[in-house]
Structures are given as C-alpha cells and as structure tokens.
Amino acid sequence: MIQEQINQYSLEIDEFSPANAAELEEFRIRFLGTKGIIKDLFEQFKTVTPEEKRVLGKVLNEFKQQAEAKHAEFKEAFDAESQTAKTEGDLTLPGEGYSVGSRHPLSLVRNEIIDIFKRLGFVVAEGPEIEDDWHNFSALNFPEEHPARDMQDTFFIKKNTGKDDIALRTHTSSVQVRMMENGKPPFRAIMPGRVYRNEAISARAHCFFHQVEGLYIDENVSFADLKQTLYHFVQELYGEGTKVRFRPSYFPFTEPSAEMDISCTICKGAGCNMCKHTGWVEILGCGMVDPNVLENCGIDSKKFTGFAFGMGIERIANLKWVIRDLRLFSENDVRFLRQFKSEII
Structure with a gap:
C-alpha cells in the first residue's frame, strides 16, 4: 500500500512545474508540511512489519529527498527573479560600484x-x-x-x-x-x-x-x-x-x-x-x-x-x-x- 502511494506521488513530483511562488508554496504544504503527504506516509510506516520496514525505509527517505530537491530548485529560481525585479524597479537603491581603470x-x-x-x-x-x-x-x-x-x-x-x-x-x-x-x-x-x-x-x-x-x-x-x-x-x-x-x-x-x-x-x-x-x-x-x-x-x-x-x-x-x-x-x-x-x- 505505501509503496504504491510513493510510486504515484513520485511521478507527480517529477511532472510538477509551478508557474509562480504561490503554486510552489502549495506544493510545499501538500508534501512537506506538518500535515502533508510525507508526514502521513511516515505514520503509516510505523504500522508495517519489521521485514517491510527494511525495504520501505530506504524508499521513503529517497521519496522525501525528491520532494525537498524539487522544492529547493524552484525556490532558488523564484528568489533570484524576485531580487532582480526588486533591484531593477527600485531606483533608490545604491548603484553597483566598479573599478575605474587608468593608463600606465x-x-x-x-x-x-x-x-x-x-x-x-x-x-x-x-x-x-x-x-x-x-x-x-x-x-x-x-x-x-x-x-x-x-x-x-x-x-x-x-x-x-x-x-x-x-x-x-x-x-x-x-x-x-x-x-x-x-x-x-x-x-x-x-x-x-x-x-x-x-x-x-x-x-x-x-x-x-x-x-x-x-x-x-x-x-x-x-x-x-x-x-x-x-x-x-x-x-x-x-x-x-x-x-x-x-x-x-x-x-x-x-x-x-x-x-x-x-x-x-x-x-x-x-x-x-x-x-x-x-x-x-x-x-x-x-x-x-x-x-x-x-x-x-x-x-x-x-x-x-x-x-x-x-x-x-x-x-x-x-x-x-x-x-x-x-x-x-x-x-x-x-x-x-x-x-x-x-x-x-
């Protein structure tokens, strides 16, 4: 049961491509939040037999890392866009200095x-x-x-x-x-x-x-x-x-x-x-x-x-x-x- 859910959610994460920061935040809450999918899977994991735990433990950790990597990837991209927009739009910010050259x-x-x-x-x-x-x-x-x-x-x-x-x-x-x-x-x-x-x-x-x-x-x-x-x-x-x-x-x-x-x-x-x-x-x-x-x-x-x-x-x-x-x-x-x-x- 847990393995089937992980396979299904893993495909969904692979295809996920948010259009904006709001969609990315929804993804974070759904998968990585305190009441999210990964939290629920770990709760189910407690009820499986010791033999199943040895197999599912590794799969579940890899699934969690997949979700975290997907979130980090898009968060970095959206943060960079936000900083660029802020810098280009705010004319009161100090300019970037550059070194003035000279002749020998x-x-x-x-x-x-x-x-x-x-x-x-x-x-x-x-x-x-x-x-x-x-x-x-x-x-x-x-x-x-x-x-x-x-x-x-x-x-x-x-x-x-x-x-x-x-x-x-x-x-x-x-x-x-x-x-x-x-x-x-x-x-x-x-x-x-x-x-x-x-x-x-x-x-x-x-x-x-x-x-x-x-x-x-x-x-x-x-x-x-x-x-x-x-x-x-x-x-x-x-x-x-x-x-x-x-x-x-x-x-x-x-x-x-x-x-x-x-x-x-x-x-x-x-x-x-x-x-x-x-x-x-x-x-x-x-x-x-x-x-x-x-x-x-x-x-x-x-x-x-x-x-x-x-x-x-x-x-x-x-x-x-x-x-x-x-x-x-x-x-x-x-x-x-x-x-x-x-x-x-």
Whole structure:
C-alpha cells in the first residue's frame, strides 16, 4: 500500500512545474508540511512489519529527498527573479560600484611628449624592434670596435661578423635611418618605442626600456634650432622657469654632441639624492647629425644639415612622479598602478 502511494506521488513530483511562488508554496504544504503527504506516509510506516520496514525505509527517505530537491530548485529560481525585479524597479537603491581603470604611467608620459612635439610640427614614425647591423650600428657611424657591438652590451639574435648581424635594437635611431633612406628631406619626426640593452636589472637600470628620439633635417638647420626646440619642450613638460644647460658629449652619430640637463624638479636645484646633490638632472642626449650619417643614407651633407635627440621615457617619468625604482614600471603591481587612477582612460 505505501509503496504504491510513493510510486504515484513520485511521478507527480517529477511532472510538477509551478508557474509562480504561490503554486510552489502549495506544493510545499501538500508534501512537506506538518500535515502533508510525507508526514502521513511516515505514520503509516510505523504500522508495517519489521521485514517491510527494511525495504520501505530506504524508499521513503529517497521519496522525501525528491520532494525537498524539487522544492529547493524552484525556490532558488523564484528568489533570484524576485531580487532582480526588486533591484531593477527600485531606483533608490545604491548603484553597483566598479573599478575605474587608468593608463600606465609610461604611456601617460609618452603621450605627453608626443603631443608637445606634434605642436611643433613633428610627426610620429615607428620601425621594427629586431634590426640588422646596418640600421642599428653601421649607418649611424658606429666604428667596428665600438663597445655597443659587443655581446655584453647587445642582445644578438644572429651574431656573425659585420653586416649579417641581427639584434634587438639598442635605440630607436634605427627608425631615423630607415626614414632617411626611404624619403627625401625635409624630415621632422619623433620615434617613440621600446629598446633593449644587455644590462643587469636594478633600481636604476633594466634590460629593456622606452625611448623617444627626434630628427629634424632641412637646409640651414643649426645648433641654435636644436637648443630652442629642446628648451621649448622642457618648459612645456616641466613648467616655465625650469632651467636648462647643455654639456659637451660624444655620440658616434652626431657632431657636435651634447647632453642636456634640467634643474632638478624635486629639490628645485637645492640638491637631493635624485640629482646627486648637484641641482641638475640629465634627461637627454642630442647633437647635429654627423655628415657621415647623412651620406650613408643618401642625403647630400653639403646641402642639408639637421639635429637629433633622444631621451628615456622612464627617466622623464621618474622626475615627474619621483619614482625611484625602474623595476616598478614592468612588474604589473596593481598597488603601484592604482596611484595613477586619476588619469582616466
């Protein structure tokens, strides 16, 4: 008798599909309530023989679990619908917050540098990060014995001897060579990009970093044009009143060459660890394009002159935000990157 009832009710539970929460509540009262079907079956179960109890006990428990599972399934679904309707309908509830993203600090500085030079008429040029010996060294007047060609300074992909060498570019000057080879003066362009040097990683150095180089070639370009261009750049980037000085230097691809310093933006020239207590910080190298470089690229050095410069984006960012460890730029530490959250994408 009990077994027949369980079989009948079990089929009814399988086919049960309530249309709303009210029908589900009726189901609960009918099967799981204190005066429901399952309660009544357990009362009948007390009257059967011990032999029948061993069989029916398991069947009755499974039937109870079936009813409870069916009720839980639809209750969860109706509760979710009710919460959604409540949330969508009540405009006084607080909104769900979301995390605001930000640009990487190096991207912010890169874009700011590009914007300044664009206003001066410079265009943006790009080139490959894997370069041959000609574009990375030879065309730029690097002698064969120059230390930059050694294995300890450059990441070589294919190292033979001379023109067949293939390496990760050590500067974006290779983009300048490609521009001069494939076009005709005048040129006025900047070359932002990632470069690679075989250096030990520390707070002050990394095996890869980012540069922005610039090139201007035309007739009658002078060192005075170079100085005025870079002076304007510094005033735009760091603010009016920032002092500038040029110190003689040497680069294979420029002659004369100079390094440009600015008054320390952190201590305002008083002296600190960032400027090594000198009041000055070097931010870029520059000079007049060597005539040999012009001739290597098919440009008449007697008719055209030009200047070039290059700076590390990490160095500019260090001075802008007082970041003392270069490794922070490439570690993807969210705690560090969140400091720039005010710069919305």
